[in-house]
Amino acid sequence: MANSKHDEPAAGNPTPAGQNPPPAGQAGEQQRPKVEISDAKAVTAYANFCRVTGTPEELIIDFGLNAQPGGVPNEPIEVSLRIVTNYYTAKRLLHALTLSVQRHEAAFGVLETDIQKRIVGRQPHTPT
Secondary structure, three states, X not given: OOOOOOOOOOOOOOOOXXXXXXXXXXXXXXXXXXXXXXXOOOOOOOOXXXXXXXXXXXXXXXXXXXXXXXOOOOOOOEEEEEEXXXXXXXXXXXXXXXXXXXXXXXXXXXXXXOHHHHOOOOOOOOOO
């Protein structure tokens, strides 16, 4: 998930929102230990679909590829990856993802998740 070559915070230890890590060698402040990450055995996959379910103790996130993303698929979506985690790790992941999306939107603009609003030349849908 993380790569030691990237400057993104690890999901297990993100920098608090709006704060930069303390400069190296600053007097009176403790440095966070660097966590080394090996991604040599990591599997890379693409997903344009996810489903989140859970139990009182765990969160289950399924990822898959929807081959018919333009509407309701006619065939079942094949789940290719399932991640089961606890809610503490899920909250850390949520924070790390939020920071990453905020940085992306600050650089490139707001990401519109409603596909109807992204379609060029289409009139906005008004519920009746």
